[in-house]
Amino acid sequence: xxxxxxxxxxxxxxxxxxxxxxxxxxxxxxxxxxxxxxxxxxxxxxxxxxxxxxxxxxxxxxxxxxxxxxxxxxxxxxxxxxxxxxxxxxxxxxxxxxxxxxxxxxxxxxxxxxxxxxxxxxxxxxxxxxxxxxxxxxxxxxxxxxxxxxxxxxxxxxxxxxxxxxxxxxxxxxxxxxxxxxxxxxxxxxxxxxxxxxxxxxxxxxxxxxxxxxxxxxxxxxxxxxxxxxxxxxxxxxxxxxxxxxxxxxxxxxxxxxxxxxxxxxxxxxxxxxxxxxxxxxxxxxxxxxxxxxxxxxxxxxxxxxxxxxxxxxxxxxxxxxxxxxxxxxxxxxxxxxxxxxxxxxxxxxxxxxxxxxxxxxxxxxxxxxxxxxxxxxxxxx
Amino acid sequence: xxxxxxxxxxxxxxxxxxxxxxxxxxxxxxxxxxxxxxxxxxxxxxxxxxxxxxxxxxxxxxxxxxxxxxxxxxxxxxxxxxxxxxxxxxxxxxxxxxxxxxxxxxxxxxxxxxxxxxxxxxxxxxxxxxxxxxxxxxxxxxxxxxxxxxxxxxxxxxxxxxxxxxxxxxxxxxxxxxxxxxxxxxxxxxxxxxxxxxxxxxxxxxxxxxxxxxxxxxxxxxxxxxxxxxxxxxxxxxxxxxxxxxxxxxxxxxxxxxxxxxxxxxxx
Ligand SMILES: Cc1ncc(C[n+]2csc(CCOP(=O)(O)OP(=O)(O)O)c2C)c(N)n1
Ligand code: SF4
Numbered sequence: 217x218x219x220x221x222x223x224x225x226x227x228x229x230x231x232x233x234x235x236x237x238x239x240x241x242x243x244x245x246x247x248x249x250x251x252x253x254x255x256x257x258x259x260x261x262x263x264x265x266x267x268x269x270x271x272x273x274x275x276x277x278x279x280x281x282x283x284x285x286x287x288x289x290x291x292x293x294x295x296x297x298x299x300x301x302x303x304x305x306x307x308x309x310x311x312x313x314x315x316x317x318x319x320x321x322x323x324x325x326x327x328x329x330x331x332x333x334x335x336x337x338x339x340x341x342x343x344x345x346x347x348x349x350x351x352x353x354x355x356x357x358x359x360x361x362x363x364x365x366x367x368x369x370x371x372x373x374x375x376x377x378x379x380x381x382x383x384x385x386x387x388x389x390x391x392x393x394x395x396x397x398x399x400x401x402x403x404x405x406x407x408x409x410x411x412x413x414x415x416x417x418x419x420x421x422x423x424x425x426x427x428x429x430x431x432x433x434x435x436x437x438x439x440x441x442x443x444x445x446x447x448x449x450x451x452x453x454x455x456x457x458x459x460x461x462x463x464x465x466x467x468x469x470x471x472x473x474x475x476x477x478x479x480x481x482x483x484x485x486x487x488x489x490x491x492x493x494x495x496x497x498x499x500x501x502x503x504x505x506x507x508x509x510x511x512x513x514x515x516x517x518x519x520x521x522x523x524x525x526x527x528x529x530x531x532x533x534x535x536x537x538x539x540x541x542x543x544x545x546x547x548x549x550x551x552x553x554x555x556x557x558x559x560x561x562x563x564x565x566x567x568x569x570x571x572x573x574x575x576x577x578x579x580x581x582x583x584x585x586x587x588x589x590x591x592x593x594x595x596x597x598x
Numbered sequence: 599x600x601x602x603x604x605x606x607x608x609x610x611x612x613x614x615x616x617x618x619x620x621x622x623x624x625x626x627x628x629x630x631x632x633x634x635x636x637x638x639x640x641x642x643x644x645x646x647x648x649x650x651x652x653x654x655x656x657x658x659x660x661x662x663x664x665x666x667x668x669x670x671x672x673x674x675x676x677x678x679x680x681x682x683x684x685x686x687x688x689x690x691x692x693x694x695x696x697x698x699x700x701x702x703x704x705x706x707x708x709x710x711x712x713x714x715x716x717x718x719x720x721x722x723x724x725x726x727x728x729x730x731x732x733x734x735x736x737x738x739x740x741x742x743x744x745x746x747x748x749x750x751x752x753x754x755x756x757x758x759x760x761x762x763x764x765x766x767x768x769x770x771x772x773x774x775x776x777x778x779x780x781x782x783x784x785x786x787x788x789x790x791x792x793x794x795x796x797x798x799x800x801x802x803x804x805x806x807x808x809x810x811x812x813x814x815x816x817x818x819x820x821x822x823x824x825x826x827x828x829x830x831x832x833x834x835x836x837x838x839x840x841x842x843x844x845x846x847x848x849x850x851x852x853x854x855x856x857x858x859x860x861x862x863x864x865x866x
Contacts, residue, residue, distance in 0.1 A: 222866055247684050268861045273683050277676065278709040285673040285706075286680030289649070292667060293685035315670050443665040443681060444688050446644040450611070450660055452668035461613055462660070 222269050226405045232370045232396040233258035233300075235403055236326055237266065239374025240298055242409050245324070246272035247297040249286035251279055251305060254338045255394040256328040259300035280305035284312040287323045291316075292451060294416070294442030296378055300326035302394075303345055304335065306352070314353030315453045316387040320427070320438060320477065322414055324377045326390045328397040331585060340585030341395035341508055346562040349389045350536045358478040360488060361389040361536035365510040367401035373533060379412035380488060384480055385437050391535065393558070395508040395587065415439045421446055428458035429476070436480035482537055489539050492531035495521065499528035501597055502546060504567060505556040506532040508587055513556045516593035527597055532563065540570040547571035554596045556580045556588050600637055602630070609633045609643060611663040618657055622816045624775040624801025628722050629658045631778055631799075632691070635785035646689045649678040651698035653729045654803070655722035658693045672702030675710040678717045686716070686854035689789070696723040696737040700756050704736070711765040714793040716852045720785065721796065723758060724803035732806030743810045762796045763845050769795035770845040774823040775802065777842065784844065793852040800827070800840070 219241050220226070230238075236259055240248075248263040250256075260276070267274040273290070277283040280301050287297035301309065306327045316323055329345050331337030349361045360380050364370040370392060381388040415432055417424055417439035424431075426449040429438050441447035454462035455470045463469040481488060492510075495517065496502070505513035510531040520527035528550070543566075546553070552575055555564040564579040571577055578596050582588045600608075619625050636643065648659035652671035659666035669677040674692045682690045699707055699721045710717070726744060727733040734744040734751045737758060741750040759772040769791040771784035781799060788795030802808060802819045813819055828836040830843035 247680075249680060268857075268864045269866050271861055271865050273857065275679065275683050277679075278705055281673060282676035282679070282706055282709070285669065285676035286683070289667065289669075289677035289680030290684035291680075292647075292665075293681055293688070295684045297680075297684070311670055312673065443647045443667075444645055444685060448611070448644070448663050448665055450614075450666045450668070452660070453670060454668070459613055 219270065220405060220407065222266060223405055226407065227402065228405070229400055229402050230367065231258060231398055231400050232367045232392060233328065233398065234262050235367045235371040236300065236374050236390070236392070237262040238405060239371040240324065240378065241266060241270065242406065242411070243296065243375040243378035244411055244413065245296045245298050245378060246270065247287065247290045247295045248299065249275040249277050249283045249290070249297070250299045250301065251277055251283050253302045253305050255330055255397045256300045256302045256326065258397070259326060259328070280308040281312065284309045284325065288312060288316050288319070288321045291321045291323045292443050294440070296322070296382065298324040298326065300328065302328050302330045303332040306345060306348065310352040313387055314355055314357065317353065317357045317359065317477065318453045319451050320385040321387065322381040322385050323387050324374070324381055324390060325387060326392065329391060329393040337585060339394060341393035341558065342585065343393060343507055343509065343558040343562070345391065346535060346557070346559060349391055356474050356478065358481045358537050359389060360384070360386060360481060360534070361391055363391045363506045363533060363535050364396060365507055365531055365533070366396065367399065368403045369533065370396060371403055371405070375409050375411070376490070379410065382412050382414040383437070384484070385414060385440065386481065391507065393508050417441045417447065425458040426460045427456060436476050436483065485537065485539055488537070489534050489542070492533050494529040495526065496528040496530070498526045499550055500526050501552045501554065502528040502530055502550045503554045503556060503593060503597070504530045504532065504563065506535060506563070509556045509558050512588050512590045513593055515590035516597060519590060519594055520597050525597065535563070538566045543567055543570035544572070547574040550575055552576040552578065554578050554580060554593060556593055558582050558587065600634070605630070605633050605637065608637070609663060610661055614660050617661055619654065620805045622802065622804040623654065624724060624799070624803070625655050625658055625722060627775040627778060628720065628799050628801060629661060631782040632720060632785055633662070635782050635789060639786055639789055641689060641789065645687070646691060647681055648691050648693065649674050649681065650693040651695070651703060653695035653698045653727070655693055655695035655724070655728070656698055672698050673706060674698065675703060675706040675717070675719065679710055679713070679715045682715055682717050683854060683857070686858070690717040691789070692717055692719040694719065694721050695728065696721065696725065696758070697727045697735045700736040700758055707762070708765050711762060711767045711794050713853045714766070714768065714850050716793055716854055718785070718788045718791070718795045719797070721758060721798045722801045723798055724801050724807060726803050726807040728803040728806045732803070732810055744807070745810070759796070759798045759845050766850065767796050767846065768793040768848045768850040772798040772800070772842050772845065774800040774827060774842060776820045776823040787847065792855070793850050
């Protein structure tokens with residue numbers, strides 16, 4: 217039976233966490249490993265109910281380190297895999313996120329953000345893990361991070377997360393939060409969403425080098441040989457050459473590898489960087505936000521538009537890689553950028569860096585689960 | 599019997615040679631015993647995946663011409679669990695060290711056993727964190743010297759195989775590199791077992807362990823393994839010695855089979 221039948225009616229009134237599972241299953245995810253944590257537990261619960269019905273695999277691991285280890289291992293069998301967690305578990309996953317980056321393993325990691333540091337506010341939303349998503353693992357890397365503002369967007373961004381993970385052979389992070397994860401909204405389940413699957417290698421066994429690129433077409437993404445396909449692939453987190461063999465004392469090999477796995481993303485910003493922008497053409501002020509914070513931001517922009525003000529709305533549904541060029545261009549056209557986030561300032565700093573003083577950049581910050589109100593934002597617009 | 603040259607020719611990944619192992623390291627003997635066991639069973643190497651963590655012992659899978667995953671420190675069993683659960687047709691073998699398996703990865707070991715995921719874990723116990731230069735590990739005998747116990751360790755070591763038996767693994771054996779024939783047979787039985795099988799090998803790290811404990815010749819090390827071990831049947835008479843042999847050989851429903859039957863019931 218196909219996925220849509222298992223998911224049920226095409227119109228439903230459901231939680232963000234459940235929509236996250238729907239999106240994953242529509243994208244072809246058939247393997248989940250996780251560990252319970254508020255406010256992400258519903259994702260595991262829903263996966264444990266639906267995956268066996270679809271012939272997939274659900275594993276409840278002993279902790280979050282094991283969970284991400286299991287999904288990376290499973291991905292090497294050619295399965296689309298994911299895990300879901302919140303702050304404390306996301307912290308535990310960082311080392312193996314770096315492993316997935318280094319070994320170019322497609323997988324999706326969902327972080328339903330809650331208040332931190334530490335155990336913090338388990339049931340309360342926050343956007344405190346934005347920088348951790350970008351920089352949490354050690355070493356030099358780039359990572360794709362998506363961020364939905366509604367239940368419908370959670371479903372859609374999940375499909376996109378899997379498509380990007382598969383296309384670019386990289387882990388992708390979906391950053392949502394306790395508010396989006398737990399809120400119920402009406403959604404429409406797409407009948408035939410676009411689904412992308414990694415390129416599988418199909419050449420002579422002896423000619424294949426697992427980390428050489430360009431067998432099928434000229435890209436920086438190596439074609440994949442799943443375990444059991446006779447290509448005898450050695451996967452290591454050590455710096456490796458095209459053969460996958462460890463070479464740890466030659467700066468050239470390391471530099472070449474890091475440049476390839478970072479630029480395979482940054483060279484393709486046009487494809488990866490998908491954001492929701494409105495009223496940008498004549499704007500004097502731009503309100504930049506994402507996730508739950510983008511909702512009051514949109515309200516504030518509507519208020520301004522009603523009063524005849526040219527204020528743009530920019531919702532960063534793609535958070536990372538950050539598009540410095542986009543904001544550099546924007547700063548030449550607007551007088552002021554208002555960044556709305558539920559943290560002490562994260563994307564705010566990137567916007568300031570990209571705009572280099574060419575326009576004002578102000579932060580509307582809220583903490584402790586309080587979502588900024590449209591009025592808070594209006595104060596910076598009026 | 600297949601000669602070592604034929605064995606190397608058939609199974610080794612030439613591009614990875616020379617190996618990183620020191621002269622006299624026991625890891626090579628464990629690799630040899632493993633390949634012999636695989637050969638004797640006539641297993642299809644292309645259907646096998648060798649998983650490891652981090653450490654000298656965890657480098658072994660790189661030397662085999664087969665699919666392999668050299669994971670992060672301590673996490674080999676968790677990675678292997680994902681591989682086996684996603685594709686139960688694959689034969690999954692884990693190489694791990696005492697630090698990797700019983701220190702940083704101890705919890706994954708216990709839960710791999712509890713789940714009874716069908717993998718074969720070969721733990722090379724050299725009493726030390728070899729790769730980082732010889733710090734004491736969870737299995738280092740009390741009073742041994744190491745770079746972080748210059749006056750002798752005060753800590754009590756784990757008896758790994760007994761822990762694994764009490765956690766409920768359906769196959770558990772412990773041998774030393776001085777018992778290559780028995781070791782090879784235990785690995786064969788482990789590979790044949792449907793559930794979680796565990797083979798512990800006491801193996802020398804002359805560079806980082808024995809040298810610090812003032813044993814300089816390999817002959818003395820091998821003699822030490824012979825003198826200080828006793829077979830299970832005679833263990834009661836020698837409580838001071840390390841027991842070796844087959845600790846347990848039983849049956850227990852394996853995770854992927856249980857999952858498959860659950861899917862069979864609920865699949866739409
Ligand atoms: C998270 C983490 N902590 C520490 C290390 C450093 N480290 C590398 S190998 C190793 C010890 C390995 O010891 P063992 O598993 O006994 O293997 P051996 O080298 O003795 O074969 C350690 C601590 C690491 N790689 N990763
Ligand atoms: S340090 Fe010890 S365990 Fe590591 S290769 Fe040398 S002898 Fe073997």
